[in-house]
Amino acid sequence: MIRLRLPAxxxxxxxxxxxxxxxxxxxxxxxxxxxxAWARNAVIYEANLxxxxxxxxxxxxxxxxxxxxxxxxxxxxxMPIHPxxxxxxxxxxxxxxxxxxxxxxxxxxxxxxxxKELVNTAHNLGIKVIIDEVCNHSGCDNAxxxxxxxxxxxxxxxxxxxxxxxxxxxxxxYSNPELRAAMIDALKYWVQxxxxxxxxxxxAGEVPTDFWxxxxxxxxxxxxxxxxxxxxxxxxxVEAFDVDYAWPMKDVFGAIAATKGVNSYAxxxxxxxxxxxxxxxxxxxxxxxKEYPKGAIHMQMxxxxxxxxxxxxxxxxxxxxxxxxxxxxxxxxGVPMLYTGQEVGFDHPFEFFETDSVQPDYTGNEVTxxxxxxxxxxxxxxxxxxxxxxxxxxxxxxxxxxxxxxFTRKGNGGQALVIxxxxxxxxxxxxxxxxxxxxxxxxxxxxxxxxxxxELGAWQYVVFTSPLKR
Numbered sequence: 001m002i003r004l005r006l007p008a009x010x011x012x013x014x015x016x017x018x019x020x021x022x023x024x025x026x027x028x029x030x031x032x033x034x035x036x037a038w039a040r041n042a043v044i045y046e047a048n049l050x051x052x053x054x055x056x057x058x059x060x061x062x063x064x065x066x067x068x069x070x071x072x073x074x075x076x077x078x079m080p081i082h083p084x085x086x087x088x089x090x091x092x093x094x095x096x097x098x099x100x101x102x103x104x105x106x107x108x109x110x111x112x113x114x115x116k117e118l119v120n121t122a123h124n125l126g127i128k129v130i131i132d133e134v135c136n137h138s139g140c141d142n143a144x145x146x147x148x149x150x151x152x153x154x155x156x157x158x159x160x161x162x163x164x165x166x167x168x169x170x171x172x173x174y175s176n177p178e179l180r181a182a183m184i185d186a187l188k189y190w191v192q193x194x195x196x197x198x199x200x201x202x203x204a205g206e207v208p209t210d211f212w213x214x215x216x217x218x219x220x221x222x223x224x225x226x227x228x229x230x231x232x233x234x235x236x237x238v239e240a241f242d243v244d245y246a247w248p249m250k251d252v253f254g255a256i257a258a259t260k261g262v263n264s265y266a267x268x269x270x271x272x273x274x275x276x277x278x279x280x281x282x283x284x285x286x287x288x289x290k291e292y293p294k295g296a297i298h299m300q301m302x303x304x305x306x307x308x309x310x311x312x313x314x315x316x317x318x319x320x321x322x323x324x325x326x327x328x329x330x331x332x333x334g335v336p337m338l339y340t341g342q343e344v345g346f347d348h349p350f351e352f353f354e355t356d357s358v359q360p361d362y363t364g365n366e367v368t369x370x371x372x373x374x375x376x377x378x379x380x381x382x383x384x385x386x387x388x389x390x391x392x393x394x395x396x397x398x399x400x401x402x403x404x405x406x407f408t409r410k411g412n413g414g415q416a417l418v419i420x421x422x423x424x425x426x427x428x429x430x431x432x433x434x435x436x437x438x439x440x441x442x443x444x445x446x447x448x449x450x451x452x453x454x455e456l457g458a459w460q461y462v463v464f465t466s467p468l469k470r
Contacts, residue, residue, distance in 0.1 A: 072375025085139020091353025
């Protein structure tokens, strides 16, 4: 769910000027989160049930699963599936994130049995399914509002309230142990009843960390699951969450695109983003080494439902640079995600509270081939694996141009060399030290070219990779 966030570059500057602003550092620890093996090099696909298929329901997505399997998707993330509150509803259909009943299915999408059929079909294809859960707040006519008013936070007038401008919600009070027990019970219900494989948790950083630790232990007793946090809060990754959002990297991507004049959305909206270049990427990762426990996994992205609807499509934010940033989202440490329609180059901001008449055409095209290749690269080269036990190491190679980013990935029997020009101008590829070797590797996107490039055109990239495992 979208809200105001300080760009990572601004956060870094504030932490220097005001030390108390800096996050607590966990770099001397190693994450204890379970990190199921199937999640450590997965490709995550966010499915917008309301807008993403002609039937706009579980049945429609179930029919798309073989196509997603062929695309190379490992985990399908369903946006919230619960009934939506009517009290203070936004728009005609309301926000997915204003939950009316945590143990029911939104009839807009189908029935519980149809959800089970979708999950079963996915499992038969080797795809995991996670669902979006909203534990920070509920809709204004959730049964708990009247049955358990003590579950909710109150303002100075003793009134329930929603966070930010989410006037269709009321915020929970996690000092109440009965709320904690009820929420954990609701989460366990979906694992037990529908055999789902985990959760993406909305605004996870707004909920006390000790609740997440408690919930994870309870649910892990049922089956291995994935916990994905919509947050960039290092303490969540110590023992509760396997993966979090790479919001800071998203902000760096956007700032570079704006600095280089291709972020048309930022320009149209009059946004003032920090001046940035390719070197902000290794600087961010170096800082995160201190902030995050070793082995923490970040979900890299060029779009998602919040960005698409509220901050511009990936084409508006990156323009001709989209391919370069998409490659980075797959080759930097972490796991990559795709959003509904991204795999076919769908360039439209979905309506959030209404039925959108514009839908993706999933006929395969050159964009589909591009993402199929990136997914195969992720699965076939062990150097890109993420996580505590088998994360591929990254080493940045200093170049003569601040716009040319070069790095190697090594580990798990694989190696890769990635060089990207994050500039609208041609740049020479010159290294400050010895040039890296490409021995035993091939140019993934242009196999006929075997030598390191002397220069890269605007937003051009090369990926050298060791032979892929099939």
